[in-house]
Amino acid sequence: xEPTSSDAPAALSxxxxxxxxxxxxxxxxxxxxxxxILGAQRIRSLFDRIATLSDSQVDTLLRxxxxxxxxxxxxxxxxxxxxxxxxxxxxxxxxxxxxxxKLLAGAYLTMEYAIESAALFNPSIVAHPDQSPTxxxxxxxxxxxxxxxxxxxxxxxxxxxxxxxxxxVDLDPxxxxxxxxxxxPDRAYLRSLFQRKxxxxxxxxxxxxxxxSRVAERFTQGQLVTAVEAARPQFTDRPDAAEIFxxxxxxxxxxxxxxxAADAELSELVIFPMSEEESRGIEDLRMVRFVDDDGTVxxxxxxxxxxxxxxxxxxxxxxxxRRIEFASLNGAAALNKGMALFPRRIDGRYVMCSRIxxxxxxxxxxxxxxxxxxxxxxxxxVHPWEFTQIGNCGSPIETESGWLLLTxxxxxxxxxxxxAMLLDLHDPRKIIGQLRDPLIAPQESERExxxxxxxxxxGALVHRGTLYIPYAxxxxxxxxxxxxxxxxxxxxxxxx
Numbered sequence: 001x002e003p004t005s006s007d008a009p010a011a012l013s014x015x016x017x018x019x020x021x022x023x024x025x026x027x028x029x030x031x032x033x034x035x036x037i038l039g040a041q042r043i044r045s046l047f048d049r050i051a052t053l054s055d056s057q058v059d060t061l062l063r064x065x066x067x068x069x070x071x072x073x074x075x076x077x078x079x080x081x082x083x084x085x086x087x088x089x090x091x092x093x094x095x096x097x098x099x100x101x102k103l104l105a106g107a108y109l110t111m112e113y114a115i116e117s118a119a120l121f122n123p124s125i126v127a128h129p130d131q132s133p134t135x136x137x138x139x140x141x142x143x144x145x146x147x148x149x150x151x152x153x154x155x156x157x158x159x160x161x162x163x164x165x166x167x168x169v170d171l172d173p174x175x176x177x178x179x180x181x182x183x184x185p186d187r188a189y190l191r192s193l194f195q196r197k198x199x200x201x202x203x204x205x206x207x208x209x210x211x212x213s214r215v216a217e218r219f220t221q222g223q224l225v226t227a228v229e230a231a232r233p234q235f236t237d238r239p240d241a242a243e244i245f246x247x248x249x250x251x252x253x254x255x256x257x258x259x260x261a262a263d264a265e266l267s268e269l270v271i272f273p274m275s276e277e278e279s280r281g282i283e284d285l286r287m288v289r290f291v292d293d294d295g296t297v298x299x300x301x302x303x304x305x306x307x308x309x310x311x312x313x314x315x316x317x318x319x320x321x322r323r324i325e326f327a328s329l330n331g332a333a334a335l336n337k338g339m340a341l342f343p344r345r346i347d348g349r350y351v352m353c354s355r356i357x358x359x360x361x362x363x364x365x366x367x368x369x370x371x372x373x374x375x376x377x378x379x380x381x382v383h384p385w386e387f388t389q390i391g392n393c394g395s396p397i398e399t400e401s402g403w404l405l406l407t408x409x410x411x412x413x414x415x416x417x418x419x420a421m422l423l424d425l426h427d428p429r430k431i432i433g434q435l436r437d438p439l440i441a442p443q444e445s446e447r448e449x450x451x452x453x454x455x456x457x458x459g460a461l462v463h464r465g466t467l468y469i470p471y472a473x474x475x476x477x478x479x480x481x482x483x484x485x486x487x488x489x490x491x492x493x494x495x496x
Contacts, residue, residue, distance in 0.1 A: 012436075012437075012491075015439060015483060015487055015488060015491060016483065016484065016487065017439075017440065017481045017482070017483050018481060018482050018483070019479070019480075019481050020168065020169050020468075020479075020480040020481060020482060021168065021169070022169050022171065022470070022478075022479060022480040023477065023478070023479055024120055024123075024145065024159070024171075024477060024478040024479075025120060025476075025477045025478075026116035026117055026118065026119055026120040026147065026148075026476070026477070027116060027120075027174065028114050028116075028117045029114075030114065030115055030116055030147075030174070030178060031072060031073075031112040031113060031114050031115070031178070032073075032112070032113050032115055032178050032179075032180040032270050032272065033069075033073050033076070033079045033110050033111070033112060033113075033180065034110070034111060034112075034113050034180060034272065035083050035086065035109060035110065035111070036083075036108070036109050036110055036111040038087070038109065040090055040091050043087045043090060043091050043093075043109070044091050044093075046105070046108055046109075047087075047088075047091075047093060047095075047105060050101065050104060050105050050108070051095070053101075053104075055098070055100075055101075058098075058100050058101050058104050059100055061104055062100055062103055062104045062107070065104075065107050069112075072112075072177065073177060074177050074179060074261075074264075077103055079106070079110060080102075080103040080104075080105075080106030080107050080110060081102065081103060081106055082106070083106040083109040083110050084102045084103065084105045084106035084109060085106075086109070087105065087106075087109045088105075113149055113150065113272075114149050114150065115147045115148075115149045115155050115157065115178070115270055115272070116147035116148065116149060116157065117149045117150065118148045118149055118150070118152065118450060118476075119146070119147070119148040119449075119450045119475055119476045119477075120145050120146075120147050120148075120157075120476070120477060120478060121145065121146055121148075121450075121456070121472030121473075121475050121476060121477065121478055122145065122146040122283075122284050122456055122457070122458050122472045122475075122478075123143050123144065123145045123146075123457060123458060123459070123470035123471065123472065123478050124143065124144045124285055124286050124287040124301070124394055124457070124458035124459030124470075125141055125142070125143045125144075125287070125459055125460065125461045125468065125470050126141070126142050126287045126288065126289045126299060126459070126461060127139055127140070127141060127142075127289055127461065128140035128141055128142045128160060129142075129297070129299065129319065129320050129321060130320075134162065135162075135164070135165055136165065137165035137464070138162050138163055138164050138165050139162065139163040139463045140160070140161075140162055141160065141161055141162065141163060141169075141461065142158060142159075142160055142266065142287070142321065143158065143159045143160070143161070143171075143470060144156055144157070144158055144285045144287055144301070144458070145157050145158070145159065145478060146282075146283060146284060146285070146458075147270070148281075148450075152280075152281070153273065153280060153281050154273075154281035154282055154283050154306075155270050155271055155272040155273065155281075155282055156270070156271040156282050156285050156303070157267075157269070157270055157271075158266045158267055158269055158321075159171050159172065159267055160172045160265070160266055160267050163463050163468065167464075167466060167482065169468070169480060172265075172267060174267070175265060175267050175268040177268065178268055178269075178270050179260070179261060179264050179268045179269055179270065180270050180272050181258045181269060181270060181271045181272060181274065182258065182274070183256045183257075183258060183274050184256070184257050184258055184259050187220060187221045187252075187255075187256050187257065188218055188219065188220050189218070189219055189220075189221075189224070189252065189255065190217065190218055191212055191215060191216070191217045191218070191219060192217065193370070194212070194251070194252075195208065195212055196371070197251060197328070197330050197370070198247070198248065198251060200330040200331055200371060201247065201251070201330065203244055203247050203248070205244075206235075207231065207235055207238065207240075207241055207244045207245070208244065208248070210231045210234065210235075211224075211227045211228055211231045211245075211248060212227070214226075214227035214230055214231065215227050221252050221253075224248070224249070224252050225249065228245050228248060228249060231245075232245065250276065250277075251328070253275045253276060253277075254275050254276075254277050254305075254312070254314075254326075254327075254328045255326065255327045255328060256274065256275065256325075256326050257323060257324060257325040257326065258271070258274075258323070258324050258326075259322065259323050259324075260321065260322045260323070260324070266321050271324075273305075275305070276307060277305040277306075277307050277312045277314075277328075278305040278306070278307065278314075279307045279308065280306045280307055280308040281305075281306045282303055282304075282305060282306075282314075283303060283304040283305075283306055283311075283337070284303055284304055284337070284338070284458050285301045285302070285303040285316065285458060286301060286302045286303065286338075286339070286340045286341075286392075286394045286395060286458045286459050287299060287300070287301045287394075287395075287458075287459055288300050288301070288340070288341050288342075288343050288394075288395035288459070289343060290341065290343055290344065291343065291344050292344070292345065293344075293345055293348070297319065298317055298318070298319055299317065299318050299319065299321065300315060300316065300317050300341050300369070301315070301316035301317070302314070302315055302316075302329070302339040302340060302341060302352075303316065304337045304338075311336070311337060312328060313328070313329040313334045313335070313336075313337075313339050314326060314327070314328055314329060315327050315328070315329050315369065315370065317369075327370060328370075329370060329371075329372060330370060330371050330372070331366075331371045331372040331373045332372075332373055332374065333352075333354070333356055333362070333364045333372040333373055333374055333375040334371075334372045335354075335356040335357075336354065336355055336356050336357065336358055337355065337358075337391075338354060338355045338391045338392055339352055339353075339354040339372075340352065340353045340354070340392045340394055340395045340396070340459075341369070341395055342395060342396055342403070342428070343395055343396070343397070343398060344398070346365070346426070346428065347426075348367075349365040349366060349367060350365065350366050350367070350368070350369050351363065351364070351365050351428060352364045352365075352366070352372060353378070353392045353395075353396060353405065353428075354372075354375065354392070355389070355390070355391040355392070356375055358389065359380065359381070359389045359390075360377055360378075360379065360380040360381075360389075360390065361377070361378040361379045361380075361390055361391065361392065361407070362375035362376060362377055362378055363375065363376050363378045363428055363429045364376075376429050378423075378428075378429060378431070379421070379431060379434070381409065382434070383409070383419075383436060383437075384411060384412075385409050385411040385415070385417050385419075385437070385438055385441070386407075386408075386409020386410065386411060386417070386419065387409075387410075387411060387412075388409075388410035388411060388414070389409070389410045390407055390408065390409050390410075390419075391407065391408050392405060392406070392407055392408070393406035393407055393408050393418055393456065393457045393458065393459070393460070394406060394457060394458045394459030394460060395459055396423065396428070397460065397461075397462055397467075398425070399462070399485065399489060401422060401432070401489045401492075401493060402422040402423050402424055402425050402432050402492075403422065403423040403424070403425060403428050404420065404422060404462075404467075404485075404488070404489070404492075405420065405421050405422070405423055406418060406419070406420050406439075406457065406460055406469070407419045407420060407421060408456055408457075409438070413453055414453060414454075415441070415442060415453040415454070416442070416453065416454040416455055416456055417438035417439075417440065417441040417442070417455060418438060418439050418440040418441075418455055418456070418457060418469070418471060419434070419435045419437075419438050419439055420434070420435050420439050420488060420492060421433065421434040421435070421492065422434070422489065422492040422493065432492065432493065432495075433491075433492035433493050433494065433495040434492070434495065435491060435492065436495075439483070439488070440455050440469070440471060440481065441455065442454065442455050442473070442474070446473040446474060446479075447474060448474055449473060449474020449475055449476035449477065450474060450475040450476045451474055451475035451476075452474055453474070454472070454473070454474050454475055455471050455472065455473060456471060456472045456475075457469055457470060457471040457472065462485055465484065465485050465486065466482050466483070466484060466485060467482060467483050467484075467485045467488060468480065468481075468482045469481050469482065469483070
C-alpha cells in the first residue's frame with residue numbers, strides 16, 4: 001500500500017508506510033444470544049402451545065437445545081430465564097410453570113445474532129490499562145472495532161494484544177464465547193447533573209421540579225420512574241406534561257453503565273445497542289487515554305448512537321474496562337458525528353475536535369466533559385481529495401511539535417482517504433501544517449467491500465517514535481500500518 005500523489009508542482013517522495021501483519025475480518029461464528037422480539041398476542045399463542053406439551057416432551061426439547069447451543073454461549077439457562085421473564089411480564093403471565101418449561105419458553109424467545117457477519121471495521125486503539133504482562137520495550141493494547149450484522153445494526157467489540165519490542169503487532173486469540181453487554185440493574189444518577197442536562201435540552205419548569213423534588217441527590221432509575229408516576233396526576237391539565245415525562249425517562253435510559261463479568265476477558269465483551277436511541281446501532285467509537293491535571297487516567301470514548309432517524313453523540317468512560325459508563329453529550333456544539341476528545345485539558349478546559357455541520361472541522365472547549373456549548377471552525381476542505389467534506393480520524397496525539405490530528409477527506413466517487421494536520425500545542429485552533437496529499441488512500445486491493453473506496457480510522461497510537469494506524473478497508477475489514485513519527489512531523493512542519 002502506498003499513499004497517493006497529486007499533480008502539484010513540487011512532487012514529493014511518499015511518506016513510507018509499513019504494512020503490519022494484521023488483517024481482521026468478520027467471523028460469522030461469533031454470535032450472541034439476544035431477545036427474539038414478538039408482540040404480546042404472539043407470545044400468548046406461543047405460551048398456549050408450550051402449555052400443551054407434557055413434562056417429558058419439555059425435557060426432551062430442552063435437552064436437545066442445550067446440546068446444540070450450550071457450547072456457544074455462557075450461562076444459557078440464565079439467558080433463557082431472562083427472556084422468559086420479560087415475555088411473561090409483557091402479557092401478565094402468572095401460570096406456575098416448572099423451571100424447565102420456563103426455560104423452554106425462554107429458548108423460543110431467544111435468537112442468535114452474528115454480530116460481525118457483514119463487517120468489522122472503523123478501529124480505534126489505546127494503551128491497555130494493565131501493562132503488567134508486557135515485555136520490556138513492548139506495549140499492551142486495546143483495540144475497539146465496529147461490528148455490523150443482520151439489518152446493519154452496529155455494536156462495539158474489542159481486541160487485545162501487544163506491540164512487540166521489534167515493532168510487530170500480535171493480537172490475542174479470539175475468545176470461544178462472547179458476552180452481550182447488559183445494563184446493570186443498579187443504575188444511579190446525580191440529581192444536580194441530571195437537572196442540568198434537562199435544562200440544556202430546554203426541559204425545565206414546574207413539571208421537572210416536581211419530579212426531581214421526589215428523589216434524593218443520588219437516585220436510581222426505579223426511584224425516578226416512581227417519582228414520574230407520582231407526579232403525573234398533578235399535571236393532567238398541562239398538554240406538554242406527557243412529553244416532559246417522556247423526555248425525563250428517555251434521558252435516564254440514555255445514561256447507564258455495564259459491568260464486565262469477573263471471569264470474562266475484554267475481548268469477549270460485545271456492547272450491543274441497549275437504549276432506544278441506540279436501537280439501530282452504536283457507531284464509530286473513538287477511544288482516548290485521558291490524563292487529567294492531577295494525573296488521574298480515564299479512558300473516554302465518543303461515539304454516535306443511531307435510532308434509524310436521528311443521531312445522538314454519546315460518551316463512554318472507564319478506568320479499567322471492567323465497569324464502563326455511558327452518558328449523552330449535551331449542548332449546542334454536541335451535534336452531528338465524529339466528536340474526538342483531546343487526551344488532556346488545555347488551560348484547565350476539556351477540548352474536543354468535531355464536525356458539527358457535516359462538512360468542516362471545529363474545535364470546542366468546555367469546563368465539563370458532558371456539555372459543549374460553542375465551537376470555532378478549525379478548517380474546511382482545501383485539497384481536491386477532501387472537497388466534499390473533512391473530519392477527524394480520532395483523538396489528537398500530543399507530540400513535541402504539536403497536536404497530531406489524523407483527518408479523513410471525501411473526494412470524487414465518495415472516496416474516503418486519510419490525511420493529517422499539526423495543531424499548535426497551546427492553541428489547537430491554529431494549524432501549523434497539513435498534508436497536501438493523503439497519507440493513506442484506498443488501493444486497488446482495498447476498494448471492494450460493503451462500502452467501496454473507503455479507508456477510515458477512529459484512532460491511532462504512538463509507541464517508541466512510531467505511529468500505529470489501524471484502519472478499515474471498504475467498511476468491511478481492518479488492516480494496520482505504521483509510519484515513523486518524525487518523518488510525518490517533518491512533512492507537516494513544512495506544510496507539504
